[in-house]
Amino acid sequence: MQLRMTNQREIILRELLESKQHLTADQLYDIVKQLMPRISLATVYRNLEILSEAGIIGKLEISGRQKRFDYDPNDHDHIYCAVCHRVDNLNVEGAGVQKENLRSVKGYSVTGYRLEIIGICPKCQAKEKNKENDNE
């Protein structure tokens, strides 16, 4: 089962990498559709799945929300905006989890961890300030 580099796969990958964002499948579909109008959403889903399976991109899963795909496949943390759901990559230095402490928590053998910082992004902070001013 070898990977073929089709036109649609190439464009999907390129647009995700160039976006430098954590896009959902349908956001990426909208972008790619401009360049390749007959592409289907299913193709976008299939390729994102395959590319993340192959370790070329990353996949972000939070239950209850849409999956997002990460232009950077390497291990890192994320910060996300509670208001607009924008996601950014992050490395929490010194505050990360010390694996040694976790070797066998509650009888589990620990293989990794996922850390998400939750906050409000600069844009949404600005918007909220404007709202406050409007109310005055």
Place this chain on the structure above:
Amino acid sequence: MQLRMTNQREIILRELLESKQHLTADQLYDIVKQLMPRISLATVYRNLEILSEAGIIGKLEISGRQKRFDYDPNDHDHIYCAVCHRVDNLNVEGAGVQKENLRSVKGYSVTGYRLEIIGICPKCQAKEKNKENDNE
């Protein structure tokens, strides 16, 4: 808009608390249906939403598809099994995130974080050992 303690709400809450687990809505539905056969899945969803809104139970939106509900509403971390998706509560002492370091990462104002430890639970470790022995 005050809360009424209906029969179904009482049973849903009791069964979640007694389970000492992190159940999905439909797992809990299966349990409650035994005791109250005419209850609908929508009622289970509605009550879990209301109870977590009220801070009586916790809601888990960690990776994976379905939401899970937590018998413990207090702030804590989670460890989950990559094989069977079982979830346990956890407090990662000393390894947690130091909020001071995070006051304004990338321009965000930080409001919280979510930490999931990933591993393999004792039961699934045992199962994997059995498989290895079978292969020999």
Place this chain on the structure above:
DNA sequence: CTCCGTGCAAACGATTTGCACTATG
């Protein structure tokens, strides 16, 4: 007696899949 809560079915949004066709390697 007031309305919050219920059961049911239908609606919904995100994602996946079966199928016949296309095009890569």
Place this chain on the structure above:
DNA sequence: CATAGTGCAAATCGTTTGCACGGAG
């Protein structure tokens, strides 16, 4: 050419919602 990938529509999965009825306070 063999077979991975595509477009399309329909199916699926988890969850939510509209509605008329029922029951808690």
